[in-house]
Amino acid sequence: MARFQALTNNVLDAELEMLRKRLGLARSQKAELLREVAGLAAWIVRQAEQGREIQARDGNNVEPLVHPALERVRAHKARPVGQSLALNDSEVERLTAVLGRPFNPPADLRAALASLANPGRRPPKLRWKKVVAA
């Protein structure tokens, strides 16, 4: 384990040293280097959390950023299903109001229920627009 850590530390040191040179920082500016690297990493993780894909573009060449850490971030964000939802006190109060109030469905819910009860219900006919979102 100690040997693994020593090797890992050497690799990390070498990579950080390369980054330091590329970012134009002096040997004495290790704290600044870590701050800048952390800032860049935080931006990347934030984009992944918001479901955005990060790509390097050069004309028609597009290279997506792929990393196991980003996969973990995305998997974590994409897991709001099949689980227990814990409500805070204000949410519990609102839920209580919902469960305690008389049934007075809005027009669109009445329409949805009437539509479901209609045996002749048909899906909409779609017209596909040619505009393709970027």
Added chain:
Amino acid sequence: MPLRIEPLGPGHRPLLAGFQNQHPSLVEYLKRYALRHATRDLLARTFVAIDDTPSGTRLAGYFSLAAVSVDRAAAERHPNLTRLPRFPIPGGLLARLAVDTRVQGQGLGRYLFEEALGLTLHLAKAGPVAFRLLIADAIDATAACFYERRGLVRLGDEHPCRMVLDLRPILEP
């Protein structure tokens, strides 16, 4: 053939790449996780709207349903909440609902919501488990208004906004 709703399966895989939506997370979920959640992890089931067009078969929209249990973050009893059923409260979670950007504004979102509501009501009424709530996570203000018009009430204020519909009055004869 008219538009049809089908449970997402491996046969739909070639259609996933063509789906477009203004929310990257809704596109990414369909492309990367929906099939896995439905077939391998058994976390949620996704239903897709398949449209046969002259230029080929397309996936026009989808929604994902899962079972959910609503609990309280704080364990202590609240004096004003005596009317509330005991936690946890079982519900159906409309985890995602999305329509392809190119066919938005033509009633597909409404139709998909009806399908999701119909499936949830059917399960709640005739299924082997009881559901008291339909819960939806509105991804933005537009989605929240869409659900609000259909009787769902916001529990939180931030987006994605958790919204809830009490199924009991709808299920009562």
